[in-house]
Amino acid sequence: MNYWKEFRKGIWERNPQLVVGLAFCPTLAVSTSVSNALWMTLAASFVLIWSNILISSVRKVVAKHLRIPIFITIIATFVTVVDLLLNAYRPDVYKSLGIFIPLIVVNCIILGRAEEFASKNGVLVSILDGLGMGIGFGLTLVVLAVAREILGANKLFGYTLIPGMKPAAAMIMAPGAFFALALMLWGMNAINARKKRK
Amino acid sequence: MEIKVFVTILLSTIFINNYVLSRMLGLCPFLGVSRKLDSAIGMGLAVIFVMSLTSFITYPIYKHVLVPNGIPYLVTIVFILVIAALVQLVEMVIKKISPALYHALGIFLPLITTNCAVLGVAVLNITSGFAEPGASMGLLKSVVQGFGGGIGFTLALIIMAGIRERLEIADIPENLRGVPITFITAGLLALAFFGFSGMKI
Numbered sequence: 001m002n003y004w005k006e007f008r009k010g011i012w013e014r015n016p017q018l019v020v021g022l023a024f025c026p027t028l029a030v031s032t033s034v035s036n037a038l039w040m041t042l043a044a045s046f047v048l049i050w051s052n053i054l055i056s057s058v059r060k061v062v063a064k065h066l067r068i069p070i071f072i073t074i075i076a077t078f079v080t081v082v083d084l085l086l087n088a089y090r091p092d093v094y095k096s097l098g099i100f101i102p103l104i105v106v107n108c109i110i111l112g113r114a115e116e117f118a119s120k121n122g123v124l125v126s127i128l129d130g131l132g133m134g135i136g137f138g139l140t141l142v143v144l145a146v147a148r149e150i151l152g153a154n155k156l157f158g159y160t161l162i163p164g165m166k167p168a169a170a171m172i173m174a175p176g177a178f179f180a181l182a183l184m185l186w187g188m189n190a191i192n193a194r195k196k197r198k
Numbered sequence: 199m200e201i202k203v204f205v206t207i208l209l210s211t212i213f214i215n216n217y218v219l220s221r222m223l224g225l226c227p228f229l230g231v232s233r234k235l236d237s238a239i240g241m242g243l244a245v246i247f248v249m250s251l252t253s254f255i256t257y258p259i260y261k262h263v264l265v266p267n268g269i270p271y272l273v274t275i276v277f278i279l280v281i282a283a284l285v286q287l288v289e290m291v292i293k294k295i296s297p298a299l300y301h302a303l304g305i306f307l308p309l310i311t312t313n314c315a316v317l318g319v320a321v322l323n324i325t326s327g328f329a330e331p332g333a334s335m336g337l338l339k340s341v342v343q344g345f346g347g348g349i350g351f352t353l354a355l356i357i358m359a360g361i362r363e364r365l366e367i368a369d370i371p372e373n374l375r376g377v378p379i380t381f382i383t384a385g386l387l388a389l390a391f392f393g394f395s396g397m398k399i
Contacts, residue, residue, distance in 0.1 A: 178385030
């Protein structure tokens with residue numbers, strides 16, 4: 001087992017959003033500011049890594065036809081943990097992420113990794129896989145959020161960039177999210193197509 | 199309780215806060231099933247039905263089971279399991295009662311479990327109020343919100359499918375084909391729906 005390869009693949013070659021095409025809902029909805037994007041990355045990665053650990057350690061006990069309900073229950077348990085932790089220690093973050101915290105349950109990346117990877121591989125390599133996928137997910141999310149926050153609010157990490165300049169408010173709204181992600185996907189396709197031609 | 203409240207909820211879930219184009223929920227089926235118009239209609243009908251039924255069942259569970267027993271924090275686990283079981287049940291019932299309907303909707307039903315619009319409406323029903331902000335809504339209002347959300351989803355899906363059927367024959371730059379051009383189209387649609395946000399009811 002090549003540990004480095006399993007860790008690395010989620011960041012670029014098999015990036016969850018840009019290559020595989022999963023988890024567009026949280027990516028679009030939460031990328032309104034960089035701090036939201038970072039917190040979402042932390043929350044989703046926490047759930048992803050812990051569910052990978054638990055699922056890969058029970059993979060030999062779980063009956064095959066019952067695996068999906070069991071995986072969903074495990075994932076929902078860790079989502080509840082994140083939900084309670086954020087509500088207790090960072091109520092401001094909890095409020096601004098809103099329903100997208102409970103919706104981590106239906107984030108296709110997590111169930112996808114459980115089904116495709118953690119249910120077939122050992123604990124250590126599953127942790128690395130979860131870590132890589134979490135970083136890949138977060139990278140796309142943060143890049144999108146930086147672009148949207150600069151253009152849509154004239155801010156970065158909440159600090160105003162150019163005083164007195166009016167931002168393009170549509171970028172912080174839904175339409176801007178769709179356009180910005182479309183451009184990112186376009187760029188990714190172009191890079192991959194150029195690589196293939198070589 | 200007036201009829202006006204229900205009209206407000208319907209209008210705001212269908213147009214102003216459209217689940218797909220404004221709240222950005224349920225994007226996976228929105229991208230996956232919008233290639234053909236008839237499959238978009240089938241998926242839309244299935245979602246309307248499941249979202250209304252989910253609202254009808256999850257709201258009483260929260261209000262009369264979880265809250266009185268002091269375990270409202272289990273809401274995520276309970277809701278997702280209820281939705282998964284519900285979708286299975288609906289699938290079995292439709293298969294038994296109407297094979298023709300099953301043939302039309304059957305393949306879309308399993309996909310709905312992981313549709314975040316369904317879990318989204320269940321969570322929104324207990325966290326957001328229409329009449330008094332912050333308060334949770336009554337059962338009837340929840341069902342209307344689920345129904346309206348489903349209609350809004352279907353509307354977006356059908357418009358998208360109509361556009362994509364024409365995009366198939368258009369000459370699009372190679373790297374833009376597939377998901378990127380769909381997102382650009384969705385952005386233009388969202389821009390159009392954005393116009394509804396100034397509407398006063």
